[in-house]
Amino acid sequence: MKKPSIKMLFEKNKSEPQFVEKSNVKDIELKKQDISSSYDKNLATFKSIFSVPKNTDVKVREFTIRALNRRAFIIFISTMVEVERIQESIVKPLLENELSTGEIRDIVSYPIEKTATVIGEITEFITGGMTALFIDGDIQSHLFETTNLTGRSIEKSDNEVIVKGAKEAFNERxxxxxxxxxxxxxxxxxxxxxxxxxxxxxxxxxxxxxxxxxxxxxxxxxxxxxxxxxxxxxxxxxxxxxxxxxxxxxxxxxxxxxxxxxxxxxxxxxxxxxxxxxxxxxxxxxxxTFWSLMHSPEDHYLRAPYGNFIRLLRLFAFLVAVFASAFYIAITNYHVGMIPPDLLMAFAGTRERVPFPSVIEIFMMEIAFELIREAGLRVPTPIGPTIGIVGALILGQAAVQANIISPIVIIVIALSGLSSFIISDLSINFAIRMTRLLFICSAGLLGVYGLIALCMVFLFYLVSLNSFGTPYLAPMTPHFLSSKDLIIRHLPIKERFRPGYLKPKDMVKQRKE
Known part of the structure; x- marks a missing residue:
């Protein structure tokens, strides 16, 4: 029997439609329709959509509205609402109120959020925690905001910790x-x-x-x-x-x-x-912008001299985290003449019995440091800090005693790693850690020239970035009128303008006295 060729199989697959959704075509068409004035049809429709009674947390309650003498039913998801409140504020008034009125608002002691007629729209509101009321003969559904989702209370921020300032953090609600x-x-x-x-x-x-x-x-x-x-x-x-x-x-x-x-x-x-x-x-x-990611909310809570000191320290830590390891490789491999003789002899003495070049040393310790950092984050909280401290001490001491790593490399990696912890934003922290590896490679290949070349490439790249039309390095480049809150923060009384790169409708936030 002749096997089909690849071309024949391709033509066959091309002629047959792939990935056609067939499971809920009827439901999709149904949700585009309006509800019926028939009580029984609406009841059957929504029981079918929500798979009642198979879906155990979806509740349907049928009753007769005494004031209107008409049948009605409500449908809600019991795990997302306050059932007792529905019973007291919606069902009970509809059952007991005998005043002859045609308005549901005059009967129910619960605010009606809105009315809807499209089946799909009503379904979305129900799955969002609202309660839907259907009345026999009506061509619209009454919707009540009964959502009551459980969640955490307002707590302190875990990832953006500050000493001075507000302690509240967002939660899941x-x-x-x-x-x-x-x-x-x-x-x-x-x-x-x-x-x-x-x-x-x-x-x-x-x-x-x-x-x-x-x-x-x-x-x-x-x-x-x-x-x-x-x-x-x-x-x-x-x-x-x-x-x-x-x-x-x-x-x-x-x-x-x-x-x-x-x-x-x-x-x-x-x-x-x-x-x-x-x-x-x-x-x-x-x-x-890049500067927004580098700033911390504590910079403004502290007095200007203190906030600027922390900001300068953070910028210095950024440079150390990115360039320290790469600069060590560059000067020890290619530019030994830059090192003072006494310091060079100390370096040579510590590396005398180490069998690996400095690039391999740095890479080994960088990977080990990243493993210890991630292990400390992923394990349960009580033993996380212990793993980080004990792992670093034991691993570093054992590597030095085994003459696999020189002590100066441990110092460089520790300084680089500690500097990266000062950057509070998680995303820019990851960017620094990954960028550091690229600079280590460039320094291992071309020394300081490789560092300078890659640094220029990154500067060109950062200048090319935009965030919804806003230049990434603004307002430094291109220059915009603003409060110049970049490296040095001015006194609050001097911050007169909003960032010009946002093109706000009102640029001035503080008038002159």
Whole structure:
């Protein structure tokens, strides 16, 4: 028997449609229709959609409205609502009220959120925690906001720890997160604009901004980006961030991720746009620059001299974390003449019995340090710090005694690793750690010349980055009118302007006396 050729198989597969969704075609068409005025048809439709009684947490309650003398039923998801409140404020008045009125609002002692007629829209509201009321003869459903999702209380921030300043952090309840922002910005111009993304999960996304500050063009760009996302599910802001980025493969992040409401509120007051999402204990700040990622909220809580000292120390730590290991390789392998004679003799004495070149030493210890760091994060909290300290001590001491690693390499790696911990933002921290490995390779190949060449490449690359139309290194390059809050923070009384690269509707935030 003759076997089919690859060309024949390709033509066959090409002619047959692939990945055609057949499982819920009927449901998709049904959800586009309006509800019926027939009580029995509506009851059967929604029992079928929610697989009642197979779906045990979906409850349907049938009764007769005494005041209207008409049959009705409510449907809700019991794990997402307050059942007792539904019974007391919705069902009981409908059963006991005998006043002859045609308005549900006059009978039910519970605020009606809205009415809807499309089956798919009503389904989305029910799965979001609302209770739907259907009355025999009505062509619309009454919807009640009965959502009561359990979650964590407002706690301290775990990842962005500061000594001075607010201690509150976002949690998984988006209502609480919005309330935290409202508490800090008591302004009628603060807009909370909701949008639903993903076809199956139907997650709620909230755009928070000040309408008299935020640039309309940037805002529309973000909305268009959210609308263009066509996917079944996005469960967390960390995943949504990857869909919003213009260059998702870039080493350097272009979106700021934070779990601190005070930090988010300060960016909103500057003209930025904040994205919140249900079930995510954080927010995204758009657009973002390199300097925003390098700053900490504590820089502004401290007095200007103290805040500037910490900021300069952080910038120095950034340079040490990126260049320390690579610079050590460059001068010990290619530019020995740069080292003073006494220090050179000390280096030579420590490396006398080490069999590996300095590049291999550095790579071995960098990988070991990363393993210890990740192990300390992943294991349970009580033993995490212990593993980090004991692992580093034992591994470093054993490697030196076995003449595998020289003591100076341990010092360089420890200094580089400690410096990276000062950078609080997780994304830029990862960028530093990965960039450091690239600089180590360049230094091993070409010494200081390789360092300078790769540094120039990275500068060109950073200049080419944009965050929703905003240059990544602004306002340093290109230059914009702003408060110049870059490396040195000025006194609060001197910060008169908002960032010019955002093109806010109101540039001046502090008038002259």
């Amino acid at each position: 988006v209502i609480d997160n919005i309330a935290l922002l409202r508490k800090k910005i008591k302004n009628e111009n603060l807009i909370v604009d909701s949008q639903v993304i993903s076809k199956r999960s139907r997650n709620d996304v909230f755009l928070v901004y000040q309408k008299d500050l935020a640039n309309d063009e940037i805002l529309q760009t973000i909305k268009d980006k959210l609308t263009s996302i066509d996917i079944d599910r996005i469960l967390d802001l960390s995943i949504l961030e990857q869909y919003l980025e213009e260059r998702p493969r870039s080493l350097f992040p272009t979106i700021l991720y934070t779990e601190r409401p005070d930090r988010a509120a300060s960016f909103i007051e500057e003209g930025h746009i904040v994205i919140l999402m249900s079930n995510s204990p954080s927010c995204l700040i758009l657009p973002t």
